[in-house]
Amino acid sequence: MSSSSATHLIIFLLCLLVAAVSATDHIVGANKGWNPGVNYTLWANNHTFYVGDLISFRYQKTQYNVFEVNQTGYDNCTTEGAVGNWSSGKDFIPLNKARRYYFICGNGGCFSGMKVLVVVHPLPSPSNAAVAADHSSTKSAAASVVGGAAMVMPLLVMASIWFGSGWI
Template identity: 65%
Template sequence: MMSTSAPLLHLASAVLLLLLSSSSATDHIVGANKGWNPGLNYTLWANNHTFYVGDLISFRYQKTQYNVFQVNQTGYDNCTTEGATGNWSSGKDFILLDTAKRYYFICGNGGCFSGMKVSVLVHALPPPPKSSMADHTSAAAPPPRVLGVLFAALLSVCFGLG
């Protein structure tokens, strides 16, 4: 018997992607076409991207070999997962960057020592241009990007996607 939550999850994911794509959120694929693998310079990769609240960071890798842990700076510096605040192992992980802060990610099964770690600074969304602020009243609907972030947070809570 097929689970009834699977079609709902696919529908919710499709709606999330539509909201995020229509709201100009960016999906930053770590390592681009080389993915999450040892021996790559992820500091250089991160320095060539600008991250904003509501963007996604995606990790693509062999799920039988690697994983992703969100850690603090100490965990990042020492390649340890102690006190990790998140972990993923699907091989195609999408992580919502929902707060303006520095995020730290490492591979938790040894890959960190071979360079599989990345730190990204997430910036608050820039304010809209003044001309567009004058055109809207305070009762206007929130911008699509905000709706995308809220929907992603709801999905994360309901389906454990984060």
């Protein structure tokens, strides 16, 4: 393989690695979980959400649930017109678009503060990728690395075939 091809391969693989391990799993309420009496506005304001991140809700599945609603549902604590609902007690919801997401508890918990608004930002440009890799203090490193490895390995094989190297 020529040095030019090797350089391109290295750059390609580094870009894949940064993309694969930079997604963050934001656990709503951190160690307090999805429960009444938690200031979820403060929690959300202490996080930066990017496209591709996850938001996770942890709660007693016999007591609470999660609904994704519009702003009216969020403001009025109603589930009418909800675009999604979850009730497993360990819900992982992908944040796939740059927009505002509104989540409430549909079992009446919304009236006790169980609602959260998150603003999801587009992915930063490649020049800012290093900043994005450390965009949350509660990053789930284990989940990111395991999920990233599962994503990267097939791509490494594909890149190896594409660039014609014999190292895999």
